[in-house]
Amino acid sequence: MKKNKVVVGIVSMTVVLALITGCSSSEKQAASQPPASQQKSGHEGMDMSGHENMSMPKGDPMPIMKDMDQQLQDVMKQVKAGQTMEAQKTAGQLASTTEKIMPHMMDNGLKDSLRKAAGDIKNTVNSGKIDPSAMESKVKTMQEVMKQTTADLQSMKHQ
Numbered sequence: 583m584k585k586n587k588v589v590v591g592i593v594s595m596t597v598v599l600a601l602i603t604g605c606s607s608s609e610k611q612a613a614s615q616p617p618a619s620q621q622k623s624g625h626e627g628m629d630m631s632g633h634e635n636m637s638m639p640k641g642d643p644m645p646i647m648k649d650m651d652q653q654l655q656d657v658m659k660q661v662k663a664g665q666t667m668e669a670q671k672t673a674g675q676l677a678s679t680t681e682k683i684m685p686h687m688m689d690n691g692l693k694d695s696l697r698k699a700a701g702d703i704k705n706t707v708n709s710g711k712i713d714p715s716a717m718e719s720k721v722k723t724m725q726e727v728m729k730q731t732t733a734d735l736q737s738m739k740h741q
Contacts, residue, residue: 643686650679673707699724
C-alpha cells in the first residue's frame with residue numbers, strides 16, 4: 583500500500599512537472615513573437631462595401647514572400663552542393679511557407695499554381711536522385727509564379 587502511494591505520488595509529480603514545463607515553454611515562444619504582424623490600419627479587414635471581411639488576414643504578406651524567395655534560393659544552393667538532407671528540410675519549409683501566404687491571396691488559379699510549384703520542388707528534392715536541370719526548371723517556374731503572386735498581393739494594398 584505504501585509503495586502504491588509512493589508510485590502514484592511520483593507519477594503525479596512527473597505529470598505536474600511536464601505540464602509546467604510545457605506551459606512555460608509555450609509562453610516563451612509566444613513572448614518571442616515579433617509584434618510587427620499586429621499592426622493595423624484604419625480600413626484593413628474591410629471589403630469594398632465597408633463591411634468587415636473576416637477571411638482576409640491582417641498583416642503584411644510581403645515578409646512571407648521574402649522568406650519564400652530565400653528558401654527557394656537555399657534549396658537550389660543545397661541541391662547544387664549535394665546537401666540532400668538540408669535541401670529536403672528547406673523544401674518542406676518552402677511548402678509550409680507557401681501555405682502561410684494562401685489566406686492573403688484572392689486568385690484561386692494563382693494559389694493552385696503556387697501550391698503546385700512548391701509541391702513539385704518538394705517532391706523532386708524528396709525523390710532522392712535530383713536532376714539539377716529539372717530542378718532549375720522547377721525553380722524558374724516557382725520564381726515566375728512568385729512574381730505574379732507578389733504583383734497580385736501588392737495590387738490588393740495589404741500594407
